[in-house]
Amino acid sequence: MMLESQVMSIGSEAISADDPLLILFDETASDQLRKVSVIQRFSGLLPENYDIAVGNKIKFDDQEYTVKYVGELVKSNILMIGHATLNFKDVPENPQQNAIYLEPYELPQVKKGTIIKYS
Numbered sequence: 001m002m003l004e005s006q007v008m009s010i011g012s013e014a015i016s017a018d019d020p021l022l023i024l025f026d027e028t029a030s031d032q033l034r035k036v037s038v039i040q041r042f043s044g045l046l047p048e049n050y051d052i053a054v055g056n057k058i059k060f061d062d063q064e065y066t067v068k069y070v071g072e073l074v075k076s077n078i079l080m081i082g083h084a085t086l087n088f089k090d091v092p093e094n095p096q097q098n099a100i101y102l103e104p105y106e107l108p109q110v111k112k113g114t115i116i117k118y119s
Contacts, residue, residue, distance in 0.1 A: 007116065012035055065088070074097075
C-alpha cells in the first residue's frame with residue numbers, strides 16, 4: 001500500500017544545511033508551524049490500516065530513501081495531521097518517537113510541487 005502527497009509550501013526556516021531533517025505537516029498546521037515545516041497534501045483519503053515500516057521506501061520525486069527506523073507516534077501523527085519528522089542521519093540511541101530515520105544521509109531536493117511517495 002502506498003501513500004502519495006504533494007508539497008504545497010516550504011516554510012522559510014524549514015530547510016537547514018546544518019540539520020539534515022524535514023518536518024512534515026498537512027494543511028491544518030498553524031502559521032507558527034508552517035515557518036519550520038514542509039506542508040504536504042495527500043491525494044485521497046488516508047487508509048487507517050496504513051503502516052510504514054523499516055525497509056520501506058520514501059521517494060521525493062526521483063530521489064529514493066530507505067526507512068531505517070519508525071517512531072511509535074509516526075503512524076497516528078501521519079493519519080491525524082500529516083506529521084512526521086524525517087531525519088537523514090544515523091538512528092541515535094534514543095530516537096525521536098515522531099520521527100522516521102532515512103538513508104542515504106543527505107537531504108533530498110524538495111520544492112513546491114515535489115511528489116512524496118511512501119511505499
